[in-house]
Amino acid sequence: MSETVLWIISGLLAVAFAMAGVMKIMQPKEKLAENMAWVEDFSDMQVRGIGIVELLGAIGLILPMLTGIAPILTPLAAVGLVLTMIGAAITHVRRGENQMIVPNVVLGALAVVAAVGWFGVV
16 A cells, blocks of 8 residues: 555544544533533543543654654554544444444544554554
8 A cells, every 4th residue: 555545544534533532622521412422421531531542543643654753653543543443333332323333433444544554664
């Protein structure tokens, strides 16, 4: 797989996870619950923690490979986001929100592609 494709996938994932992460960090849980019923199952700190993980994952997808400083962190960030999406899918299955699993599967699959691809580069 070409690095250009990896950069495109990583860029799209980074934008998606950064936006989701910042939203979970900045908005109160009650506001998030309007569109994300799953937050009812978690404390405020857990929701913020998930947001921090997503934001750090987004940064990790881009910054290490872009700067050349510890580039192994880029595929590791992708693996972390895969695990995050597995956890999200499990939460949605447990809550019976099967339609919400599709974005988790799509983002998780793209993160798998990014992880495998970047491991091949580093």
